[in-house]
Structures are given as C-alpha cells and as structure tokens.
Amino acid sequence: MERISRTFILFLIFNITLTQFINFSTNIDIRKVRDSNKFYFENLSEKIDDFFLINSFGPNIEYLDIEGNLHLMIESVAESNNGNIVSGQLILTNKADIIMLLKGFSFPTRELQNISLNQNSFNPLSSLLEFSAYMLIANELDTYDSKGGNPYYNMAQLIAISGKESDYPKGWEDRWKKCKEIQDNFFLRDIKYYFFLSYDDFYNNQTESFKNNVFQLQEAIIKNDNFIGLDNNTKNFFNAYSREISKYYYSIKYKDGLKYLSSYNAENKTIYQSALDTLK
Structure with a gap:
C-alpha cells in the first residue's frame, strides 16, 4: 500500500498541470456483441485509460496518486432512430477498498469517436467516465482531510442529475443514489x-x-x-x-x-x- 505522507504534500504541488491518476486499466467484455459490431470497440480500452491518465480533474489535487480499473460489460449494440446505441454495465474499482457496480449505461456509438473531458456539458460516455473519476478522487481526498471529498461527490451528483434528465438516462438514478449513499455515510x-x-x-x-x-x-x-x-x-x-x-x-x-x-x-x-x- 503506497501513500504520500502529508508532510511532503506541499512539496509536490507546483504550477505544472499534473493528473490525479498514476495507473489506470480498462477491461472490456464484448462477448455478447455481434461480430459485425465489435469494430466499434477497437482501441476503446486505451482511449478510456488515456482519459484518466491524461486529464486533470481539478485544481490543487496534484498530489493524488490514484490507481483505478474499469470493467465494462457491453450487452448490446442496438439500432435506433438516432443511430446505434451501446448498452451495458460497468464495475469501478480503485484496486483496494472501492468496488462499485455502476449498473446500466447507454450511449450512442458516435460517442466512441471522441472521448474527452468537457466539464461544462453532459455527454453520455465521457460524463460516465468523469463521474467515475470524481468518485475515486472524492474517496481519496477523504483520507487526507475529514470529509475532504465533498466537492467531488457534489460534482458527481450533478453529473448524475444531468444524466437523469438527458436522452440517455439509463443507470443515472442508481448512480445518483449510490453517490449520495456513500457521501452521507459520515x-x-x-x-x-x-x-x-x-x-x-x-x-x-x-x-x-x-x-x-x-x-x-x-x-x-x-x-x-x-x-x-x-x-x-x-x-x-x-x-x-x-x-x-x-x-x-x-x-x-x-x-x-x-x-x-x-x-x-x-x-x-x-x-x-x-x-x-x-x-x-
């Protein structure tokens, strides 16, 4: 178990933008997907890993060294009037004490073309990853300061609320409840x-x-x-x-x-x- 002592945190905060994740891995199960649709998921695990490893999710938390894993189970790629829709479930872990089933999700296949962090708008896939990042960051910040993760739990809940009100609400009610349940257990x-x-x-x-x-x-x-x-x-x-x-x-x-x-x-x-x- 690796951890940075609080006495050294100030020495690790500097002006260069740093990320909060030092190790991230994504596993994707596409066994239920038709062979003709499997091409959608080529290189997806690498794209998701990069989302966590390259982006900075907030200021003044550069000292965090978080590890994480996402296990995506793709259940279907279905046709709709707005294009093909991906549905599935995912499990989020920090390779330690967080093992979180985030249940159902859905997003259009066009989302797979551009997975990027945009904290000012809701995108079904990117916002799902952003939600996951905030949950892991909030959990980690709680170990440095009492209730230190509150700002990131709050941001995760706002994403879930946006998800519930979006065209792709699948699973967001459950994610909102899960986030609130964790935050409320002081x-x-x-x-x-x-x-x-x-x-x-x-x-x-x-x-x-x-x-x-x-x-x-x-x-x-x-x-x-x-x-x-x-x-x-x-x-x-x-x-x-x-x-x-x-x-x-x-x-x-x-x-x-x-x-x-x-x-x-x-x-x-x-x-x-x-x-x-x-x-x-």
Missing part, C-alpha cells in the same frame, strides 16, 4: 480518515498521535456499526485493510478493539483472532 468516511492518519503515524513513529487516531478509528467503526451495520462498502474496506488494522491494534495491545472487530467483521475474524492469540 462514519465510514471517518473510518477511512482515521485509518490513514494511523497509517501515517505508524510509519512515521508518531506514537502518541498514532494511539489517539487508533482509538478514533475504533470509535468511528462502532458508530458505523450502529448506523448501517456491515454494508458492502464497509465490507470492501475491511477486506482491503483488515490486516493493517489488526497490526495497528496489536501494536498498542488493544484487545478490546480486536475482540470487537472479530465479532463485527466476521469475514476477517481469523486475522483479528490471530493477533489476539499472540497477545494472550
């Missing part, structure tokens, strides 16, 4: 914030601050449990970072915290139990 966002504060402190030997942030992390976990239990977003977080969390709790001999996690996050119980057994 407790999971706090979990991520205090986890990465603990990460920085642990590897920079900031003992007192580390201990305080671990306790804040545990408090956020309890609040999240009371608020929503263990939803998929929370499960994905623990599946990505349970070993690291266990390491932190073990380092301060936090038995009560490990016992709580063993019950709350049963899927990773063996990890927490192993740390507990060592502390006995």
Whole structure:
C-alpha cells in the first residue's frame, strides 16, 4: 500500500498541470456483441485509460496518486432512430477498498469517436467516465482531510442529475443514489480518515498521535456499526485493510478493539483472532 505522507504534500504541488491518476486499466467484455459490431470497440480500452491518465480533474489535487480499473460489460449494440446505441454495465474499482457496480449505461456509438473531458456539458460516455473519476478522487481526498471529498461527490451528483434528465438516462438514478449513499455515510468516511492518519503515524513513529487516531478509528467503526451495520462498502474496506488494522491494534495491545472487530467483521475474524492469540 503506497501513500504520500502529508508532510511532503506541499512539496509536490507546483504550477505544472499534473493528473490525479498514476495507473489506470480498462477491461472490456464484448462477448455478447455481434461480430459485425465489435469494430466499434477497437482501441476503446486505451482511449478510456488515456482519459484518466491524461486529464486533470481539478485544481490543487496534484498530489493524488490514484490507481483505478474499469470493467465494462457491453450487452448490446442496438439500432435506433438516432443511430446505434451501446448498452451495458460497468464495475469501478480503485484496486483496494472501492468496488462499485455502476449498473446500466447507454450511449450512442458516435460517442466512441471522441472521448474527452468537457466539464461544462453532459455527454453520455465521457460524463460516465468523469463521474467515475470524481468518485475515486472524492474517496481519496477523504483520507487526507475529514470529509475532504465533498466537492467531488457534489460534482458527481450533478453529473448524475444531468444524466437523469438527458436522452440517455439509463443507470443515472442508481448512480445518483449510490453517490449520495456513500457521501452521507459520515462514519465510514471517518473510518477511512482515521485509518490513514494511523497509517501515517505508524510509519512515521508518531506514537502518541498514532494511539489517539487508533482509538478514533475504533470509535468511528462502532458508530458505523450502529448506523448501517456491515454494508458492502464497509465490507470492501475491511477486506482491503483488515490486516493493517489488526497490526495497528496489536501494536498498542488493544484487545478490546480486536475482540470487537472479530465479532463485527466476521469475514476477517481469523486475522483479528490471530493477533489476539499472540497477545494472550
């Protein structure tokens, strides 16, 4: 797990325009597409990768080094009065704790000719990619500042609203709800914030601050449990970072915290139990 320490962020911000994604990969499944229509998707994965790797999605966030993946499942290319329409589903990940099914989408095949960032207008395909970028950026910013991702969650919601009102509304209502659900779960966002504060402190030997942030992390976990239990977003977080969390709790001999996690996050119980057994 790579991460830039906050103490070095200011040194990484300079006037040259930099992008926020350092690694991005796109997988496209066209098995359901007729052979006669498969030519539409030639080089599409490279075009989408370039969309994320070349564009800058906002000011003063040049220090972000985000990794991401899109898995597009193309379900059909159908004829319509306005030309051929592509329909499918996609899964967005940050190769760690974000695994997001963005369900249905549709766009005209002409969109495949020019995939570019235009933050002032809605385009069914490019705006879908822009929405995806904002979701990953918002999640990452939440780990640097408490609720730091709000501006990008808000921009993602505005895109979804435009999508709902467009000629290609498929899936945008669901994406709007998903974005709002993630933004409104302040407790999971706090979990991520205090986890990465603990990460920085642990590897920079900031003992007192580390201990305080671990306790804040545990408090956020309890609040999240009371608020929503263990939803998929929370499960994905623990599946990505349970070993690291266990390491932190073990380092301060936090038995009560490990016992709580063993019950709350049963899927990773063996990890927490192993740390507990060592502390006995």
